[in-house]
Each structure stands twice: as C-alpha cells, then as structure tokens.
Amino acid sequence: MKPMASFPAETARRIVCVLTDIDDTLTTDGQLPAASYAALEKLRGAGLAVVPVTGRPAGWCDMIARFWPVDGVIGENGAFYFRHDPVARKMIRKFIATDAERAVNRSRLTALSERILLEVPGAAISADQLYREADLAIDFCEDVPALPRAAIDKIVCLFESAGGIAKVSSIHVNGWFGGYDKLAMTRIFLRERLGLDLDEARDRIVFCGDSPNDAPMFGFFPYACGVANVRDFEGSMSATPAFVASKRGSEGFVEIAERILSARASA
Template sequence: MKPIASFPAETARRIVCVLTDIDDTLTTDGQLPAASYAALEKLRGAGLAVVPVTGRPAGWCDMIARFWPVDGVIGENGAFYFRHDPVAKKMIRKFIATEDERAANRRKLLALGARILSEVPGAAISADQLYREADLAIDVCEDVPPLPRAAVNKIVCLFEREGGIAKVSSIHVNGWFGRYDKLAMTRIFLRERLGLDLDEAKERIVFCGDSPNDAPMFGFFPYACGVANVRDFESSMTATPAFVASKRGGEGFVEIAERILSARTSV
C-alpha cells in the first residue's frame, strides 16, 4: 500500500466517481465528523458522483439517499441500491432478491441468529437489525465488548455451515443467503443509474474503505484507497487498497478527498 500523497495527480483529474464505505471510513469512533460530510459535499460539488457502499441497513440507507450529498447508496453489503430522484420525489429501490426470497431468507437468518447467540458468548444481534431487509448483522464490537478473533471466526463458520455468506466489517459480522457482494451491486448501480460500464471505467473510479468486507472492492479497483485503520486487518484480508491515508477513520477519508480535489483544482 502506497501513501495517499503518491496518488497520481493525472489519475485524480480523471476520476468520475468516488465510492466509499461508511463505518470507520467516513466515521471516527462511531460518529460522522463534519469534515467527512463536508468532503462528500465538496467531491460532489466538483462534479464527481458520490456513492456510499455500506453494510448498514435499508432503513439507514433510505435516509442517506434522501438527505446526504450523494448520488445513491448501496446497502447491506450489496443486497440493494437506493437512489432518490428529487424531481420526481421518488425513491428508486433495486434489490438482488425478490420480496418473497427476502422473507424466506429472514426466517432462516432468525433461526441462525439464535444459534449464533447460544454458541458464541458475548455476541449480540446488531442494534440496527430491525431496519434490515436482507441480512443478519452480529455485533462483535460496536455495542458489546470486542470479541476475540476466534469468536469472530466461529460466527463466520456458522453462517457458512448453513450455506450463507459472511463478511467481517470493523464492527459486525454480516451474513446473508445469496451470491452477491458490494462489488456485484456496484456494477449494477453504475450501469443503471450512472451509465458506466464498470470494467471500462474502473480506472476512473476510487473506492475508499477500511476492513475485510471491502476486499472485493480493493481487489477490483486499481486506485482503491484505505484509511489508516485498514492496516489493523491487513493480515486477514484477501486484497488491500493500492493507497492508504496516514490518518484513521474520517480524518483519513478527508485526506483522500483532499488529494483528489487538490489535483483537480491545480489544473
């Protein structure tokens, strides 16, 4: 991982879209700093599309799509995208699974959640689970004392044993049924809502993240960036970002945004 200061200025001037994780990428210690929000606004004001790509739930994503300075949001690790059309006053929602499939999956996840809580002491269902459409979030450090790595790995194994997919973020283990991830829904969103072919445009897109569930994005985008706390997971990740900020969390995101913006305004 190269320091963000070495991000090529010529490449920064060609960027058309910034994709970003939320927790511990835009946020710091569970809070969204004003500087992070302002950086989103500045990026969009510079003509870039801005799209959060998060493990957070549908309920949160509805609010983000409506009120944040973004072009849409991909939520629950790729289960859907939401895009608000302010002219039509309409929320556009696209899910990978049908409503019936999501209902059936929720029943299976409910039973699996009870098993995880019984077999992994200290784990808890995430406080935001009530607002989720497609996945089950197990809290491993947000509102509970941090679980040891062995316990986190056991949660992943329990999901996988039942035929599910599990991804570890900086705060949760998210599990679901269905073959999708952040990258798969990003491909759909960019094609349907921004008119971009992901394979052709990937060198003009920056993804910012911080944890193992961002690995598919880090591995795909040649100019992916991490905030400094991505180093906490470096040994357990299948792919790492090409560039890394010197600062953690929201301050790191601001550092990345400023590098992109300064190169564009220096022309």
C-alpha cells in the same frame, strides 16, 4: 500499500466517481464529523458522483439516499441500491432478491441468529437489525465488549456452515443467503443509474474503505484507497487497497478527498 501522498495527480483528474464505505471510513468512533460530511459535498460539488457502499441497513440507507449529498447508496453489503430522485420526489429501490426470496431468507437467518447467540457468548444481534431487509448483522464490538478473533471466526463459520455468506466489517459480521457482494451491486448501480460500464471505468473510480468486507472492492479497483485503520487487518484480507491514508477513520477520508480535489483544482 502506497501512501496517499503518492496518488497520481493525473489519475485524480480523471476520476468520475468516488465510492466509499461508511463505518470507520467516513466515521470515527461511531460519529460522522462535519469535515467528513463536507468532503462528500466538495467531491460532489466538483462534479464527481459520490456513492456510499456500506453494510448498514435499508432503514439507514433510505435516509442517506434522501438527505446526504450523494448520488445513491448501496447497502447491506450489496443487497440493494437506493437512489432518490428529487425532481420526481421518488425513492428508487433495487433489490437483488425478490420479496418472496427475502422472506424465506429472513426465516433462515432468524433461526441461525439463535444458534449464533447460543454458541458464541458475548455476541449480540446488532442494534440496527430492526431496519434490515436482507441480512443478519452480529455485533462483536459496536455495542458490546470487543470479542476475540476466535469468536469472530466462529460466527463466520456458523454462517458458512448454514450455506450463507459472511463478511467481517470493523464492527459486525454480516451474513446473508445469495451470491452477491458490494462489487456486484456496484456494477448494477453504475450501469443503471450513472450510465457507466464498471470494467471500462474501473481506473476512473476510487473506492475508499477500511476492513475485510471491502476486499472485493479493493481487489477490483486499481486506485482503491484505504484509511489508515485498514492496516489493522493486514494479513487477514484477500485484497488490500493500492493507496492508504496516513490518518484513521474520517480524517483519513478527508485526506483522500483532499488529495483528489487538490489535483483537480491544479489542472
């Protein structure tokens, strides 16, 4: 991983879209600082599309799509995208699975949650589970004392043994049934809402993230960037970002945004 200071200015001037994780990328210690939010505004003000790509739930994403300075949001690790049209006063929602499929999967996830809580002492259903449409989030450090790595691995194993997919973020293990991830829904969103072909545009898009559930994005985008806390997961991710900020969390995101914006301003 190269330092963010070496991010090519010529590449920064060609960027058309910034995709970003939220937890521990835009936030620090569970809070969204003004500087991080302002960086989103500045990027969008510079003519870039801005799209959070997060594991957070549909309820949160509805608010983010409506109120934040973004072009849409991809949530629950790729289960859906939401985009608010302020002219039509309409929220556009696209899910990978049908209503019926999500209902069946919800029953399976509810049964699985009981098994996980029984077999992994200290784990908890995430506080935001009430607002989720497609996945199950198991809290291992957000609102509970941090669990050891072996416990996190056990949660992942339980999801996978039930035929599900599990991804580890900086705070939760998110699990679901269905063959999708952050990258799959990003491809759909960019095509349907921004008119971008992901394969053609991949070197003009920056993704910012911090943890293992961002690995598909890190592996796909040649100019992916991580905040400094991504180094906490070195050796446990299938792919890492090409560039890494010197600062952690929201300060790292601001560092990434400023590198892109300063290069574009000097063009």
